[in-house]
Amino acid sequence: MKRIQWFPGHMTKAMRMMQENVPACDGLIYVLDARCPAASFNEKLLKISGAKPVLYILNKSDLADNKADSLLNIIGGNKGNAVKINAANASSRKTILRALDKLVEEKREKNLQKGYNKVFRFMVVGVPNTGKSTVINLLAGSKRTVTGDKAGVTRGKQWIRLENFELLDTPGTMPPSFDNQKLALHLAFVGSINDDILDLDDIAIALLEELSEKYPERLEERYGMCGGTPLEMLEAVAKRRGLILRGGEYDYERAIRAVLDDFRKGRLGAVTLDTVEDVRGLKF
Template sequence: MHLQWFPGHMTRAIRMMEEEVKLVDGIIFVLDSRAPFACMNKRLEKVFSNKPVLYLLNKSDLVDQADLKKVIKIFESQNKRVITSVGVNEKSLKSIYNAIFDMLKPVLDRYKQKGVKKPLRAMVVGIPNTGKSTVINLLTGGKKARTGDKAGVTKDKQWVKVKDLELLDTPGTTPPSFDSQENAKFLAYIGSINDDILDFNELAIELIKYLTVNYENAIKTTYNIDVLDKTPLEILEEIGAKRGALKKGGEIDYDRVSKLLFTDLRKGKLGKILFIDNGND
């Protein structure tokens, strides 16, 4: 299985972003904290390179604190502006709002200095399912006070007011990083790639490998299985036997046990797992 984006689709998505970026003073890039680097894209970083970007490590409730710290360090070492958030928790509202205004303060000062009277504008972007709509709702309080159409390039764009800020109403969907197959797999694990195209048997083996290397106890404590000196396939088979994922004759139902493993992962039953490729730091 090789996960890929068709180059044409990628180019079209990037072009669209290039146009949208022109409309705003800053970008709020929503990432899934469980696989933050896989949510990014080197080509996009170039598109955003002359606008300030705030990276939101969203769904931070699904990742362990120590792991989050590790991720934040990597972002900071690359001079990226980053905060953690839980889009579904109102407590995150203030810190997101403050971080946006910190980011845009220099732009605001520049406008004031030049006597420019236009509102600060920002847009929320990210790959599907990272929580973009949730974050927009949090910021707008779900009220969606539209600002009305403006003349010129923004004619077909709807903006919503967030205090002194105007936010593009529709979030921008960015293409994920398939720079590495490792990152592509991570997105499959957390459910950000259409499940229909995935080979779960193969992914299950890869996931077990990742877990035994990085989260030694996850399988052991979840399924009460000793993983020492066992191959990923043997571990998968043992999980199948334990959980009764068997065919009529008693042999392992690989499809069932593989899917079960991913259901457990996505429900958090295996604990809080961070997926990062060590090549990222």
């Protein structure tokens, strides 16, 4: 399989923009994908922020199963600076605001003792498509930033004012290279890497193989198959979905798209891809 590598020029620019804005920030809101919080963690983003406080948001919890809870606990660790939410759900607003308040509580009290109450500024970071803009929209209470389901939709820079906080949306950035290609694959599965630079046949097959191992019953349920050679698996998908070309041949191209689409839209059920070991290997 071709090595996954995606660090286009606009990400270098985005990293620079973030670096320039760090001094103006009190902390980071780091939006991860609850299905793959290790894969969607870019250590470089943490490095640019220095020692400022971080709130980890494991978003898209509706698409992850309860295995994500153990990942959440490891990431939050003793500090408990991690929450699992679904940004599409209004009740998540409170969860995030409460966690943010907790994060700045001490500092705010100190400020109040000195006689002032400043607005705390957070930069919202993460790899593409984890839901940064959606989280900001949820917190701001109105559609103020552009959201999209294509990797790399957010451009430019804008501060968004809430009652007690100010947020800066940022464009998604990848690590300059992936040491762990297995984790890079997870990012490809969830749509955080631009599909245009991927060999989607390899990606779809890798996804079917991983799901055959971790969630065999889901494949049985949706496609009436589990495991087998790549060709057999794609054939089963095409057959079940009625993806047949004129002339009676299976439409592999559409079967590949169907697998990725089914997974990304949650039609294969809630799935957690990263494991406890994956998360333990990183410095959150």
